[in-house]
Amino acid sequence: MTTLRPDAGTAGVTRSAAGTRGETGGRPTVVGTPARRREDDRLLRGRGRFVADLRLPGQAQAVFVRSTEPHALLRAVDVSAARGDRRAVAVLSAADFPGGPPLLPSASGPVPGLPTAQPALATDRVRYVGEPVAVVVAADRYAAEDLADLVRVDYAPLPVVADLDAALRPGAPTLHPRAADQPGGPPGTPARGDDGAARDDSAGRGSAPGWGDNVEQVVRAVRGDVTAALAAAPLTFSVRLSIARQAGAPMETRGVVADWDRAAGRLTVWTPTQIPHGMRDAVAAALGLPADAVRVVLPDVGGAFGTKMQPYPEEFVVAWLSRLLGRPVGWVEDRAEHTVATVHGRDQHHDVEVGHDASGRILAIRDRMASDIGAYSFTNAAVEAIATPAAVPGLYRVPAYAAESLAVFTNKTPAGPFRGVGAAPATFVMERIVDLVAAQVGVDPAEVRLRNLIGPDELPYGPRTTLHLTQGSMPWPPHDSGDYPGLLRRALDLVGYRDLRREQAQRRASDPAGPLFGVGLGMFVEPSGDGKPELARLRVDEYGVVEVAAGLAPSGQGHETMLAQIVADELRIPLDDVVVRLGDTDRLRWGAGTMASRSAAVGGGAVRLAARALVERAVPVAARLLGVPASAVALTEHGFGRTDGTGAALDWASVAQAAGPTTGTGELAAEAEFRPAGIPFGYGVHVSVVEVDPGTGVVTALRHRAFDDCGTVLNPMMLAGQVHGGIGFAIGNALFEELPYTDDGFPLAGAAGYPLPTVSSMPADVWVAHAQAPAPPAAGRGGGDVKGAGEGGVIGGTAAIANAVADALAHRPGPPPARTPARTPAGTGAGGTLAFPSLPGIVGPEAVTRIPLTPPEVLRLLRAQPSPATGVPAAYPANTPDRRHAPNPGLSRG
Amino acid sequence: MSEHPVEVTVNGTRHRLDVPARLSLADLLREHLGLTGTHLGCEQGRCGSCTVLLSGEPVRGCLVLAVQADGAEVTTVEGVAADGTLDRVQSALREHHGLQCGFCTPGIVLTLRHLLDLPAPPGRDDLVAALDGHLCRCTGYVNILRAAESLIGPAPSERS
Numbered sequence A: 001m002t003t004l005r006p007d008a009g010t011a012g013v014t015r016s017a018a019g020t021r022g023e024t025g026g027r028p029t030v031v032g033t034p035a036r037r038r039e040d041d042r043l044l045r046g047r048g049r050f051v052a053d054l055r056l057p058g059q060a061q062a063v064f065v066r067s068t069e070p071h072a073l074l075r076a077v078d079v080s081a082a083r084g085d086r087r088a089v090a091v092l093s094a095a096d097f098p099g100g101p102p103l104l105p106s107a108s109g110p111v112p113g114l115p116t117a118q119p120a121l122a123t124d125r126v127r128y129v130g131e132p133v134a135v136v137v138a139a140d141r142y143a144a145e146d147l148a149d150l151v152r153v154d155y156a157p158l159p160v161v162a163d164l165d166a167a168l169r170p171g172a173p174t175l176h177p178r179a180a181d182q183p184g185g186p187p188g189t190p191a192r193g194d195d196g197a198a199r200d201d202s203a204g205r206g207s208a209p210g211w212g213d214n215v216e217q218v219v220r221a222v223r224g225d226v227t228a229a230l231a232a233a234p235l236t237f238s239v240r241l242s243i244a245r246q247a248g249a250p251m252e253t254r255g256v257v258a259d260w261d262r263a264a265g266r267l268t269v270w271t272p273t274q275i276p277h278g279m280r281d282a283v284a285a286a287l288g289l290p291a292d293a294v295r296v297v298l299p300d301v302g303g304a305f306g307t308k309m310q311p312y313p314e315e316f317v318v319a320w321l322s323r324l325l326g327r328p329v330g331w332v333e334d335r336a337e338h339t340v341a342t343v344h345g346r347d348q349h350h351d352v353e354v355g356h357d358a359s360g361r362i363l364a365i366r367d368r369m370a371s372d373i374g375a376y377s378f379t380n381a382a383v384e385a386i387a388t389p390a391a392v393p394g395l396y397r398v399p400a401y402a403a404e405s406l407a408v409f410t411n412k413t414p415a416g417p418f419r420g421v422g423a424a425p426a427t428f429v430m431e432r433i434v435d436l437v438a439a440q441v442g443v444d445p446a447e448v449r450l451r452n453l454i455g456p457d458e459l460p461y462g463p464r465t466t467l468h469l470t471q472g473s474m475p476w477p478p479h480d481s482g483d484y485p486g487l488l489r490r491a492l493d494l495v496g497y498r499d500l501r502r503e504q505a506q507r508r509a510s511d512p513a514g515p516l517f518g519v520g521l522g523m524f525v526e527p528s529g530d531g532k533p534e535l536a537r538l539r540v541d542e543y544g545v546v547e548v549a550a551g552l553a554p555s556g557q558g559h560e561t562m563l564a565q566i567v568a569d570e571l572r573i574p575l576d577d578v579v580v581r582l583g584d585t586d587r588l589r590w591g592a593g594t595m596a597s598r599s600a601a602v603g604g605g606a607v608r609l610a611a612r613a614l615v616e617r618a619v620p621v622a623a624r625l626l627g628v629p630a631s632a633v634a635l636t637e638h639g640f641g642r643t644d645g646t647g648a649a650l651d652w653a654s655v656a657q658a659a660g661p662t663t664g665t666g667e668l669a670a671e672a673e674f675r676p677a678g679i680p681f682g683y684g685v686h687v688s689v690v691e692v693d694p695g696t697g698v699v700t701a702l703r704h705r706a707f708d709d710c711g712t713v714l715n716p717m718m719l720a721g722q723v724h725g726g727i728g729f730a731i732g733n734a735l736f737e738e739l740p741y742t743d744d745g746f747p748l749a750g751a752a753g754y755p756l757p758t759v760s761s762m763p764a765d766v767w768v769a770h771a772q773a774p775a776p777p778a779a780g781r782g783g784g785d786v787k788g789a790g791e792g793g794v795i796g797g798t799a800a801i802a803n804a805v806a807d808a809l810a811h812r813p814g815p816p817p818a819r820t821p822a823r824t825p826a827g828t829g830a831g832g833t834l835a836f837p838s839l840p841g842i843v844g845p846e847a848v849t850r851i852p853l854t855p856p857e858v859l860r861l862l863r864a865q866p867s868p869a870t871g872v873p874a875a876y877p878a879n880t881p882d883r884r885h886a887p888n889p890g891l892s893r894g
Numbered sequence B: 001m002s003e004h005p006v007e008v009t010v011n012g013t014r015h016r017l018d019v020p021a022r023l024s025l026a027d028l029l030r031e032h033l034g035l036t037g038t039h040l041g042c043e044q045g046r047c048g049s050c051t052v053l054l055s056g057e058p059v060r061g062c063l064v065l066a067v068q069a070d071g072a073e074v075t076t077v078e079g080v081a082a083d084g085t086l087d088r089v090q091s092a093l094r095e096h097h098g099l100q101c102g103f104c105t106p107g108i109v110l111t112l113r114h115l116l117d118l119p120a121p122p123g124r125d126d127l128v129a130a131l132d133g134h135l136c137r138c139t140g141y142v143n144i145l146r147a148a149e150s151l152i153g154p155a156p157s158e159r160s
């Protein structure tokens, strides 16, 4: 039966505490301690306030009518019956928006002003099941749902593009046809040809301009000369690796309440979002209001994971409705809607070619990847396509690398980010490659990693990769600091890796028909933040209470606690004297939000800088009160005192009370912006131990170990919680999460159908530990030396679990498949410290190449006939030689 | 829509009201009684976040009709720490960091509360079986289970 064991804690592998834990000036610091969360009390009592809990006086409820067709022309949207019902407060379709409904921004699109943006309500066409077509408002949701049933939509079905292969097939139906292809096309189409031609040239594609095909954009990443390196490599293989369509699936769905104040001409929007200021600007733009006429307020948020980091049609429409009706309007997504109305992610194919030598050193990788971004250039639809290509080589040297990444339209819900965006699929691909190389050369996967990892003396590593986007090229940020092989060695020691291999061999010998036992490694880097700055503001009231505002927008991570810990230490005050108020755009001029594992590193950095600025402002005031020069004032846990220790100390309240009269500013406050100088890279290794039932294909995760280095640990309890949650995602992503569609574009995951892990899907034994390699001086990091940790669990964990299953399957009963000697000189030159001769050295149909590894997929792999290596396995070229990857300078140079 | 009289005692307070036949118990609590601690994560009986105790038994508030609660006693998360201090289930979840966003938490609190109130003390398998009825996307369940285990005695790993 499942039991989860407590963490090993940090002590075992912590090498340096970097001066944050422990004591300063006699008082223990709270940074670095497992301070219990201030959020918890209200949440445990049922006093959290989530968006669905808000009921303003006079609030009406909206329900959306959504497309039931994956691809169709809208012949008519008949709202008359619904409007005629006495319970109807309002019923709107696109036709009711003068000038058309607002378009969703396309932040990740290749060019501004995209004609492939989604209208907030469908105008002439629908392109996915779930696309909003009309909205109904009534006094309560029960009535609104009744009325929604009365809206009649007349669809003329169009040919459907159901997946990547279908979308890229020559002659495939197109989601966004060029004006020229579509006589009298919809408004806005004439610009397509021009836009497209310009963009097409810069992308170097040979295909027709515009969206005459289903490729939204092409992104390339280039390091060295991959063509030459592949040609020169002693050994090569090719394989297609794929990740299914998956989703962030927070337990709280989306929702919004909008309240238009007619008298003030101002709109207040409560919505669970990761980007309050971004949401403010987007809603203001959609309604044609100045930004200061919109206030976004963040309620408690029941998980987000990236799904709530972009505006959606519903926010625009509900805000519009509130202004139209002059009363508050709310909408809460139900779970069935969520599956089709909130962004999906992953859904990638990677056709990779790998060149390596007989010792397992990887010399070159070429990756032709495609990401299914769904039906529109939705706000962040292409983010997975953009974030994946440069991330594939990860923490390995890989001297030559080139990737071409296609963002591809299909008739599915638009894509967007979710936990581990880009990094998780990239890491799955790279970690599978490493294990496949290990199999090819007959060397243990751990040893192959050690031969390929960037060494501590090589850091900072890069910038070596150049990322080519439509609008320009940029270097991929260098990996900053760490000790990748050091961490791996310690991890191998701590998990008893050799013992695990022995256990595996023993099990195989003693019970060949029993469950297959596998061990897998997953190593990753986790870029913390995206380079965006963050803002924080602190003020002290006359009672000495410090109020903190920052641009962060938490969704369960414990930001209130984390920021209070930082402030309490900087200001030398008790935690309880710090009040943290996040997510109100009226409190702070701007903010970026919570995403990309940036909150502790960047948001925490801004708060730290603001706290230091606050001390700087307070010192002269204290000096005047104490009658000494500022240089003779010291801040201790007793307050501001004389450096010589004589006399009484002043508390923050006294200084705040005196600040106004003394400084003339009226308020003891400070604001600081933190612009990270670079992107700190957290890194780590996960070790997964699994058992595969050869009869049923069911994978049982037995043990999971996570070791990471995320710099200074602010709160080890919450950090472990982030990693645990990431491992939960990893279990789901690796073993069963999938959003299947039929061949004609209908989603199969129905109402409650997206499969999520439960407690018994978790490994019986989980622990996490943190190392901290010496990092360079904390320049540009808000003095914190903090790296992100929110996503490493899913990034490393997914790869480790997939590799563990692959390892188990490689140890299936029966003779190992024959190798092709010419391609795989088994054992020769391997010379590893960890001999691992038993893996079959091929990439055949029995190799793990796709996640999730559901029981049917595992059974398929178990039944697949291993085939001798050919260098170009059958799995590879299914649809690569077509026009979708036209030659381009980056890939064919030399 | 026909209305039906319902008399229900929620967290010790008796309420009489007329409700539509199709109103769910969760919506009765949330919309009519203002007890929004009962969360709706799926309205399909799958996630468990709407769990309340109906005459002492845990039920999915989204799958029970308000009229079915006629004459019954209901305990919601708001009624667990009625005297002000956190109940031991709530304290354990806080102490072991068994919640992050807290959306799933109310249902878990009530399920554990129920288990601990049973005449026979639950074993670890009972905890896992009961918690399998709750979805949580934040915690990976590690600390939820750890909190639950702490309520039934020292876990083996905590002795080490």
Ligand code: FES
Pocket: B039, B040, B041, B042, B043, B044, B045, B046, B047, B048, B049, B050, B051, B060, B061, B062, B063
């Ligand atoms: S809301 Fe009732 S089980 Fe999910």
Ligand code: FES
Pocket: A251, A302, A303, A556, B098, B099, B100, B101, B102, B103, B104, B105, B135, B136, B137, B138, B139
């Ligand atoms: S704590 Fe967020 S869903 Fe459980």
